Amino acid sequence: MTATIPPNQLASQYDPFSTEARWQAYWEENAVFKADPNHPGEPYCVVIPPPNVTGSLHMGHAFEEAIIDTLVRYHRMKGRNTLWLPGTDHASIAVSALLDVQFKKEGTNRFELGRDQYLERAWQWKEASGGTITNQLRKLGVSVDWSRERFTMDEGMSKAVLETFTRLYDEGLIYRGEYLVNWCPASQSAVSDLEVDQQEVKGHLWYLRYPLSDDSGFIEVATTRPETMLGDTAVAVNPNDQRYRHLIGKTVTLPIMGRQIPIIADEYTDLELGSGAVKITPAHDPNDFEVGKRHNLPFINILNKDGSLNEKAGPFAGQDRFVARKNVIQRLDAEGFLVKVEDHVHNVPYSERGKVPIEPFLSTQWFVKIRPLADRALQELDEHQSPLFVPERWTKVYRDWLVKLEDWCISRQLWWGHQIPAWYAISETEGKITDSTPFVVARSAAEAREKAWAQFGSDVVLEQDPDVLDTWFSSGIWPCSTLGWPEQTQDFSTYYPTTTLVTGFDIIFFWVARMTMMCSHLTGKMPFQTVYIHGLVRDENNQKMSKSKNNGIDPLILIQKYGTDALRYTLVREVVGAGQDIRLEYNRKTDESASVEASRNFANKLWNASRFVLINLDSQILPSPEESSLELSDRWILSRFNRVAQQTNRFMNTYGLGEAAKSLYEFIWGDFCDWYIELVKPRLNGEDQTSRATAQATLYHVLDGILKLLHPYMPHITEEIWHTLTQAGEDKSLALQAYPEAAEKWINPALESQFDLLIETIRTLRNLRADSDIKPSQKITAILKTESEAERETLEAGQRYIRDLARVESLSIQGGSRSLDEKVANTSTEVPTVDPKPESPQQQLPTKLVSPVLIAISALALTVLLLVGSLSLLDVINAVPLLRSFFELVGAGYTAWFGYRYLLFTANRKELSSRVQTFKERVVGERSTESEDSSVTRQEIVDGLGEDLKQTAAGVAGTVQVLIPLAGVVDLRALKGKLQKDITKLEGSVKALEGRLSNQGYVEKAPPEVVQKSRDELAEMRKQVEILQERLAKLE
């Protein structure tokens, strides 16, 4: 498995496709993620939110699995005893609907087929296509333990379901009874409250008048479902309603049906609404059901299971509910009972799966008595903050729901699922299951027989309840049943309770709450410590992705285009802490996504950085860098590395996956690639073997750490590179290596800020060069000058770095550091050093007169020193003999001039200028013997060495002055404009700071360190303004 391609033959573009497939196969074949209960470390267990076995992978899965896998891989590398358990659920209603469609095509239906044949076909279907979703999960690179894969209808889980049902029944927490349920006429089954969606529809409000039975007039009622009047058994008014008080107790004659129904008083009736009187249909409306119970009204069911009206509907029997609605209205209108019709927008409950309006329907069903279970969950929440929700705000949502929760209808009139383990003694009720047929609940048919014999004698005839359980009943025990419960297996004792449940907010009620209620009741322990709730992945228009809108974005298409790591990284980096919805950029015409492409580019960047490291290593295995030989840049990257390791760990421990992903990106690209690799290049090609070896070791060490840090986010590419880098054998996987911990001793903020100054200095130089029209290939000499002791030290410490970078940037840089000044001073006895505070150089530089000769000598000495310094230090210059290098001579000239003008003093310019003239002549002389391009530029520069030579481009970094000669035909006005703009901007900041510091309140009340910081900043900015103004003046 280990990559054996020589590093210099690695492709310059990363190919995620073959790589990802290879490592996915490797992980699975080698059972890298197989959990071992005996593994040391604190257990870390996640059970997968089981996708529907019918399903195929959508973006929501990709998002969720990416989050889980990142967490799981992280904790595995942290040494936890890790298990991520995969599986699917049987999705009772979804599969039934799917099979119904299939059978309809074949011209049959489930009732014709019969239960056994139906189930046989269902299982065939499951075997054939149930693997789709799990194979797609594999393409995400999920680090699950496939050996522990479960299905909610497999043997063990079915056993757990039986155990749960019988136990809850024995405890009186499951009961059978006749209640109003949500009936889906499409699937012809009851559904739970949660499986009902309210949809706003434009309907009508029909006003009807019911004649009082004593012919003394009418009472007016309004309804949105007029056909239900056929089942009315009362009219209710509010007891405090003066208008109707006298009618209470009287009866009305129900139109069409002709039966007399009472006018009753009930607080439920709203005085303000409609006519103030409301028709009561106890068998077809949840409120009316309650009213009916309170007043002992008859319950008249007018509906069949398929949504048509039954014989209780009189003349409308057999008609579909919506056909009947029209006909009832027509009849009422014809007979003068319809008062008026208004347009009316209202919410209609729809069956989530069946996509048709549900009917409140009176039927006998199985229910879970929810209060004792919900109260227990509430107690866990209130007393033990269990489970802990992340983000915290979901706690309230969860809690509120538990508080108002009502009994849960768990029976479904379907066949695919767990058949309810209740056996009816049908011999007691003439061979039929009726509402009053006695039954026994048992774990098996044999046990049922035993129980029934004891109760009804051995001639009892038993029939199992035909209904199945709500899918969520089995999903509700997923965390315990998948781990072996009710058996006390080693897995169960080790990994239960699980650590974290990761899921979407839409599933808190469906699943999370049911797990907390059921599992805690059954095992005495909450099923997980933490619930991490993520947002939704929205489409490019910020729309929720849904089948009906057909706006889903197929993760597999993006994976094919950019690779799994790229998609995963994109999704995870968008997570950030808050659990917000994320929007995925996507172009439907081209199937492209800019944000996933950016992640793909990041993978490629890492690939190429690694290629660079590999190419530049001598041997594959390197020891850690020798501490004593570490250079500034080495220490800097090590400091940054350890800081980012610290951040990553911190973020991951608080579910800040997005922040962690972003900080890694910035470190890898912005620090490691952009700076460290660049400045290490000269060392790798240089003569200094110690420096070279140190750079190599540091590169190796940091890259190795980067791969480990990034592995949970981009598992495939990191595994690939890591094997090549370390030459680890097949027995090793990066996924099982220890995650880097931050070594605090390497984190050095002072050094990092030193480095920031250097970076800023370089940036200033680059800008100056660009502004001065100096081509990248041209070598120039620049002068850095500072009056701050700290900055001077930084520049000195960074000299090597600056030189290295200068080489890369084709800059040759001379440092105006004290050590050089001292050397200058040592060359002549009386030469003053730099004035530390040249407020305005012209006036404030030392005015003490020194012999012109000495001045000249000093200037020359300085020049030579700098040149010699350059020679010994700069490879650039090695390439060309000293005096043959035209540009360096120019540089030398400039240096001399600068040295004269700014670094030394301004005493006798004339004298020096003659010396400079000498330089000029020599340079010109040299030039005539060499012909190089861009001679115009050179000519100008050379000319510029004389008296009309004044102009330099200047910038500041901190208060370090950066000066370079102007070259070529430069647009002075643009240059000045730029300077002026910088000054204006700075002056604005100065003003703001001055304002703040002159505010007594601020100075007195703000923390001293904040005030001091402001003072320092103000001082620096003022200095910068001065410097820039000075430079501006020089350009005039």
Place this chain on the structure above:
RNA sequence: GGGCGGUUAGCUCAGCGGUAGAGCGCCUGCCUUACAAGCAGGAUGUCACUGGUUCGAAUCCAGUAUCGCCCACCA
């Protein structure tokens, strides 16, 4: 009707009391022997609005607007 979340650069989003940030896009210059899926540099903001608290508010509080989500039995 209750509850929750969002409103910051052209786009997607971080930041959540001390001088406004990233990625993408855009502009300028570069095929520099890790990477053009790249390098260097650059421009861009009444931080939705109005008040308040504070020495200081994008950040905290109150309200408004607006977009979105969840829950809810109103005939």
